[in-house]
Amino acid sequence: MSTIRRSAVILVGGEARRANGKEKYFFVYEGRTFIERLIDTLEQVVDEIILVAKDPEQCKRFRHFDGVRCITDIRPGIGPIGGLHAGTLAAHGDTLFVSACDMPCIDVKVVRYLFDALGNADAVIPSWDYDMIEPLHAVYRRSVLLGYLENHESFSLRPMIRSINTRYVSVEELRQFDPTLKTFTNINNLEDLERMNTGSLLSHKGE
Numbered sequence: 001m002s003t004i005r006r007s008a009v010i011l012v013g014g015e016a017r018r019a020n021g022k023e024k025y026f027f028v029y030e031g032r033t034f035i036e037r038l039i040d041t042l043e044q045v046v047d048e049i050i051l052v053a054k055d056p057e058q059c060k061r062f063r064h065f066d067g068v069r070c071i072t073d074i075r076p077g078i079g080p081i082g083g084l085h086a087g088t089l090a091a092h093g094d095t096l097f098v099s100a101c102d103m104p105c106i107d108v109k110v111v112r113y114l115f116d117a118l119g120n121a122d123a124v125i126p127s128w129d130y131d132m133i134e135p136l137h138a139v140y141r142r143s144v145l146l147g148y149l150e151n152h153e154s155f156s157l158r159p160m161i162r163s164i165n166t167r168y169v170s171v172e173e174l175r176q177f178d179p180t181l182k183t184f185t186n187i188n189n190l191e192d193l194e195r196m197n198t199g200s201l202l203s204h205k206g207e
Helices: 034-042 056-062 081-088 108-114 144-151 157-163 190-197
Strands: 006-009 048-053 068-071 096-100 121-126 137-141 166-170
Touching: 006 034, 034 048, 034 096, 034 108, 048 081, 056 068, 056 081, 068 081, 081 096, 081 144, 081 166, 096 108, 096 144, 096 157, 108 121, 108 137, 137 144, 144 157
Parallel strands: 006 048, 006 096, 048 068, 121 166
Antiparallel strands: 096 137, 121 137
């Protein structure tokens, strides 16, 4: 088995309330489900893909994906940081790209650029401005995440990002690869999906 340097962690375990009870990762855009689109994109730039689900029953829904591991939350019920913790522990790569499952338009060129931009930093986070960032469309150094997630007080990703050596990449810098910044489009409900499928959805809001 070749050395795994880059991993992708996709958080699929969130509750589906905002999507009218529907599972967002199985929403369809341009003929493919969100999760299919994410996997097809990320396998071009990482050595392994890990899905983090809320329980073993949810993992069963992804059994038909070859070469993708599905694991479950170790600390359920605490939001994205719980999924990030489980995914980081399971990953074999030195660096991780972390994404939510409701972002069907992630651009492989943007992801590759974020990995390449890491340098000596602990994380590379796209930023709209100081307050609006994209922690679930970002690259992290695994060893640093492990150190932080072993013992932390906040369940928000923001204090973690502010406490490590984070490089912020302006989204304007990413327009060279994705002029409309479609990569940051996230779909919260069926109305958003309908607008996206009809071309009337304007993407993106960070955390």
